[in-house]
Amino acid sequence: MSSGWAMRRFWSAAEAEEVAGGYRVTLDGKPVRTPAKAQLLLPTRDYAAAIAEEWQAQDETIDPTSMPMTRSANAAIDKLSVQHAEVADMLADYGDSDLLCYRADGPEELVLRQAETWDPYLDWAASRYDARLEPRTGLMHRPQDPEALERLRSEVHAMDIFGLAAFHDLVSLTGSLVLGLAATDKPDAEAIWSASRLDEDWQAELWGADEEATELAELKRQSFLDAIRAWRLSRLGRA
Template identity: 30%
Template sequence: MFRSLVRLQGALGNTLSLTTVCPRSQFVLKYSTATAERKKFYQDVSISQAENGLYEVNLDRRKLKTPGGKLFTVPNEALAIAVATEWDTQRDTLKFYTMHLTTLCNTALDNPTQRNKDQMINAALKFLETDTVCYRVDEPDGLVDLQKNEWDPVLHWIEKRYNVTIGSSSSILGPEIPEATKDTFRQHLNSYNFWSLTGLEYVITQLKSVVLSLGIIDRHLNVEQAVLLSRLEEEYQIRCWGNVEWAHDYDMYELRARAAAGTLFVHLTSESSTVKRKLMQD
């Protein structure tokens, strides 16, 4: 049923994380640890459209619920299928930490911290004041040149794209971001709906960068490029001194997974998208 969407998930490297568990008896997810696993308790996954136009995910035809006990509903068919794919591709053991889209939906539905859009935007803008690509080093020369060559083009792109001034600095205080720049980004972020803003904030917190996150969302960068740019100093150190076997690759792939899932979530929730019925067939 979800074969077509599996290809989409595969393109993200099986990237899709969840921090919840779901007892068979009531299908209400309970908060747990990020490494939680449970024995698979269902056979079939499907989606259905409710009378209000929202889409639901069903496990053995019983409705999925959020950790807060709300009915799990999403705004469009494409997102519903993507979430259902996360559940459908689980094997004997449910790896909730691989189900990022489900987690993001739960966050948007339950809003556990009870924040409004203004609070979310203010939190996101704080990363602009400490943006990864804005902090530069004075030495060694190799890293100085690498930051200039790799970060400056992205910084110039976003300044031109949004008609703002950001700049960079080697001071521990970072660059002084003009209020006009903050106002421009605040207005832009306010154009996103609550769901999309949830995904965008997630990407920003993963990359520690508003610049790189908007680069992905605006399709100026792909996920792999943005992750490498966010880890530029670490990659430089690894090149010089080597890395801990497996640890480096695992961290990088995890970051790619989260950034990819967050980006997909933004795109699926910021557009009125409907998947053709033929994708549901076979």
């Protein structure tokens, strides 16, 4: 049961400022901290500014769901600073059962649509990371090339905590390590999201769209776009 308690706005101005080691957000001059009471220290000015904007936009009662950049930064600092390796391994494991590799054996139109939409992303991963993942027909698991998987795993482990926090959502929302990586590298976010929804969209075309499922899909889409924004903000201006 909900307690009915909600944090209320107590500040006039939320601002981003540079400090030793990065950038922070202040509320009337007092630094924002994470839920675990750690310092909310951001790697870029743009990321801090985006978080300051979220706090400044709050009404009398705070709505955490309207603060995706703040939530991503909190997760990075409170969770990934101590669980980086475990989370990186969990996300890298998607590669061995990547959505893009499991293909239908019919009807022909769906088979062709999957190939036309998904093959270019597998080709991109092979070119970009020297990691060729092979498609399979049916749902039976067949392991991918261990060397290809290891190359992709090393890319995930190389991410800093802020990148990995955003990447967690990119992979878990799409069900694909390859699409998650593509979202960090390619500009066509909507096309990547559509690629992840190919099977669901196919079913909706056949049987009609379910209103509840459509609303949930839109929430996931917005979360995916928020994750891409968090990824990019954490890198703007960095070498």
